[in-house]
Amino acid sequence: MVALSEVDYELRKGELVALLGPSGCGKTTLLRMVAGLTRPSGGSVIIRGREVTEPQDDFGFVFQSPNLLPWRTVLSNVLFPMEIKGRLDAAAKARAVELLEHVGLGKFLKSRPHELSGGMKQRVALCRALIHSPSLILMDEPFGALDELTRMEMHELLLDIRRLTGATVMFVTHSISEAVYLADEVLVFSARPGRVSDRIRIDLPYPREAALRYTAAFREYERRAGAGLGVLHHA
Amino acid sequence: MARPMPISSDAVTRIAYPVLGLLLLLLLWQGYIALFDVPQAVLPRPLAVWNATVNNLPLLISEGRVTLLESVYGFLLAFFLGIPIAVAISSSRTLNLMFYPLLIATQALPKVALAPLILVWLGTGIESKLAIAWLVAFFPIVVDTATGLRSTPTEMLDLAASVRASGWQTFWKIRFPAALPFVITGSKVAITLAVIGAVIGEFISSNEGLGNLLLVANSQVNTPLAFAALLALAVLGMALYAAVAFIDIALKPWFSEVRH
Incomplete structure (x- = not known):
């Protein structure tokens, strides 16, 4: 089965690109191929001149569910990648605490995942993906299960983190407004076999604020993305 | 929350x-x-059972202690031998194919049928009771642990892959802890079976333990004492089950996201 065909795209360093499309269009498959978690059946993913065949040390992955290890504390979940890489030192611990404080979880270092709300868990997952200062952050519909308000808070947090770290971000979503609000560029996918139906550069300046969501320019980008998805007919 | x-x-x-x-x-x-x-010899009144229990309390406790130790040691033997075997068969396809059918075959065999042989091999001491208790408790621990090791959520394995964890790290830091709820489920079954195994051992040949007391009381037509021994066995079985169930309840929230 071909989940994805004819995706030819150059990801620019420091940019935030959103992969927007319906379920089953292959956007998650593309993200997993970039992450090195899934091998493409044809074609290749090349990053910094090297073909990606397995996960890289400076990639950070945020899953659809928080995917925390329930038997570990919040702090030790965030430190998990460092533990695996054999870099569990004082500096790593200090950075984990700093990250958790930054996302407002400074008081929950010793809590277990089951004591946290969905939004808090996803913030822990975000810290875990950032602990080793990745240069590429891959996010697979990370806020899909959150309520609207929490989701908007997470948007601010993500843009904030991205401004501070300068990391490149690839973000999978099926929310039009989420894609437009966050991204420098939106890749719009159509359903099976997945192909890119539109590439939209979002020329809205950062830092972006919630009020932006209600401007005419924002609405126009949303309309164009909707047309690319096939939910609207081209005007 | x-x-x-x-x-x-x-x-x-x-x-x-x-x-x-x-x-x-x-x-x-x-x-x-x-x-x-x-008549009392056939079925004693509840009060007679109660009196027999109270009057023979020291005897019930000392015999109960024997059965308790046989059950617990048999269970521990099953636990510490069962888990490595579960690890082996769940991580190697070859070992799985070689030994899983054998395991099922041993399980299909009624353990009582083996008891006389075990007696010949190990004598009438505690060793034979441990062996029988081990034999019956072993299977649920192996099967449940192996099932647990094979049902790690795929997202957790993706997490391991995304941080480039080695096979060894993935096993110890993800697959094994994620399988613990299954290990506990198996242990709950195993601990009750271990008591049955110990009593079977005592039935076949023994001069101590609650199973032996039951036989002695029966042969003397002391039915109230036989009932008191049964009561003690029930209490023993429930206490051991409760001990494992308590661990289960204490750990449950930690594993809330692993359970299916």
Whole structure:
């Protein structure tokens, strides 16, 4: 089965690109191929001149569910990648605490995942993906299960983190407004076999604020993305 | 977030109803004896069982201690031998194909049928009781642990892959802890089976333990004492089960996201 065909795209360093499309269009498959978690059946993913065949040390992955290890504390979940890489030192611990404080979880270092709300868990997952200062952050519909308000808070947090770290971000979503609000560029996918139906550069300046969501320019980008998805007919 | 505390009236009914059920049973028991004039040697009155229990308490405790130790040691043997075997068969396809059918075959065999042989091999001491208890408790631990090791959520394995964890790291830091709820489920079954195994061992040949006491009381037609021994066995079995169930409840929230 071909989940994805004819995706030819150059990801620019420091940019935030959103992969927007319906379920089953292959956007998650593309993200997993970039992450090195899934091998493409044809074609290749090349990053910094090297073909990606397995996960890289400076990639950070945020899953659809928080995917925390329930038997570990919040702090030790965030430190998990460092533990695996054999870099569990004082500096790593200090950075984990700093990250958790930054996302407002400074008081929950010793809590277990089951004591946290969905939004808090996803913030822990975000810290875990950032602990080793990745240069590429891959996010697979990370806020899909959150309520609207929490989701908007997470948007601010993500843009904030991205401004501070300068990391490149690839973000999978099926929310039009989420894609437009966050991204420098939106890749719009159509359903099976997945192909890119539109590439939209979002020329809205950062830092972006919630009020932006209600401007005419924002609405126009949303309309164009909707047309690319096939939910609207081209005007 | 935190679940609401159970309402106190609910807690009362949870205790009151089982007690009521027990009283009803005792009443039927007593009524049956009174109505049909059943001799004590066949079925003693509840009060006679109670008296036999109280009067023989030191004996029941010392014999119970023997059965308790046989059961616990047999269980521990099954636990510490069963888990490595589960690890081996769940991580190697070759070993799985070689030994899993054998394991099923041993399970299909009634353990009571092996007891006389075990007696020949290991003698009438505690060793044979441990062996039988081990034999019956072993299977649920191996099967449940192996199942647990094979049902790690795929997202957790993706997490391991995304941080480039080695096979060894993935096993110890993800697959094994994620399988612990299954290990506990297997242990709950195994601990009750271990008591049965110990009693079977005592039945076949022994001069101590509650199983032996039961046989002695029967041969002396001391039915109230036989019932007292049964009561002690029930208490022993429930206490051991409760101990494992307690560990289960204490760990449950930690594994809330692994359970299916």
